[in-house]
Amino acid sequence: MQRTYRVIYPLVLAALVLSACAPAATPAPTDKLAEILARGTLVISTDPAYPPQSELNPSGQRAADTKCAADQKTAGELTGYDIDTAVAIARGLGVEACFVTPDWTLITGGGWSDRWDISVGSMTITPERMEPLYFAQPYYTTPAGIFVHKDNLTLSTAADLAGKKVGVCAGCTYEAYLNGTLQIPGETINFAVTGADVKGYDTDTFALEDLSLGDGARLDAVITAVPTGQGFIADGKPLKQLGDPIYFEYLAPAIDKAASKDPVAFVNKVTEVVQGLLKDGTLRALSVKYYGTDLASPAANFDVAALKQLP
């Protein structure tokens, strides 16, 4: 027995050393954009948990003639405003759109290890996210709104939420708003809600479900995207919106700064493509299709150069 081990250890070590020293093959492109164009696919991350931005298409089939890898989804298997925008961006680059669907928390922190190229996931530009990520031109805006139970008669303004149980998705911008720490580059926030009892949820939808249980049963209010809340109301949930939107978010494609290939040219190219889609009305039409209203056009006013993010 002892003898066998004495033979095996050096063999294993030698194998490890040899495999580590194997010479590198042909040099790969050092630029992210060049890599994507050479590959012929744009790999996009999306979390299909947020209709109508990104949702499953239950009857969708995998495209037969796809270049997407086996663990990636093709455009037909998903649907939504983010999905259609991502497909339009890929078309603008002249490549096929392929999707991966990691949990949202795995997307926002950066460090994607080249598993996907870009997030087209209705991501708000925030200073925290600008640390690990580059943002291209925003492709639409989302008004944030307060939702309360239909039966509620006591709450009438944002300031009334002081001391009330307010549900938000944990780690989202709505939570930062309630904590008074939200900063949106290019916008001055008026923190109208102070001293609320913040209840963090995995996603907004669970908070809205809890609010639907009854006025004050588990929550007094939920802060979420106006389209998300209105979608719940359209589904027949007993909710109503309280007043006007409390602030607007700019939602932009995000690209990992830690990508092993230089992403700067890629960021600029995506900005150029999105600006084109805003100008020619593609995104306005998509917004009307999915939200019933034009949330896209105001995004054209955003000056992405003011973010001062590119080296």
Add this chain to the structure above:
Amino acid sequence: MGLKLMAQQRHEHSLALLRIGAVWAVLILGLTITLTQLRIDPGYLVRRSDILFKIIDGLWTTIGVSLLSVAIAAVLALVGALGRLSDNALAQGLSGFYVSIFRGTPLLIQIYIIYLGLPQLGLQLQQAGFRELGQLFILDALTSGILALSLNYGAYMTEIFRAGLQSIHHGQWEAAEAIGMTRWQILRRVILPQAVRIIIPDVGNQFIAMQKDSALVSVMGVWEITYLANRSARLDSKYMELFLVAAALYWLLTIVSSFFQSRLEKRMAHAYER
């Protein structure tokens, strides 16, 4: 044994089965009544059968992930158990450390660390010039999930395998050595065939647990039952309906595996029947 006595035993046996069946029927009726009291819309599943079938699609991923993981875990467990029982300090230390670390930390955390952490090592290796080796560390979601499940369950199963191997009396090792078998021959021909019978019920138990723990790989976006149920539920806010579908699918899956497990156990027990 008299024929009469055997007939009497058979009769009692079927009566007992009948009684247990009756209890199950009452319980299932009770469960159904409870479920109808929930605010659910069963007709939704008929109207949106495309969603129902999409979730059933996820069954294959769940089965594939669990089967592959339990197979790799069994190999890890055998190696780990041999390590724990070995006289060699390095083998003992390695397997003990492995079991301690993977049994002592939550599976979900292991999934995150393998999915997020391994690629960072890979990228550093690539920057150091080992491109091919570094690439091996950048696993896709499915592979990361299978790796995490295998490592985690391999650690639990190491202890099961160790107990199984130890349950074979040491005299058998000595007897086999006396007739000139090598250690590997003894293990393969004498010890393992007997140990497997003792190991199988526990491994089956672990397999059932794994089928449900495979739901955790949904955090990386693998389209298995839980992921598809969760994401489909958001289409029309039908959480209760689709989570019940997911629960039913897991239940069905474990009933089928329990059935095969008991078949396997009966087969293994043949040699010991009188």
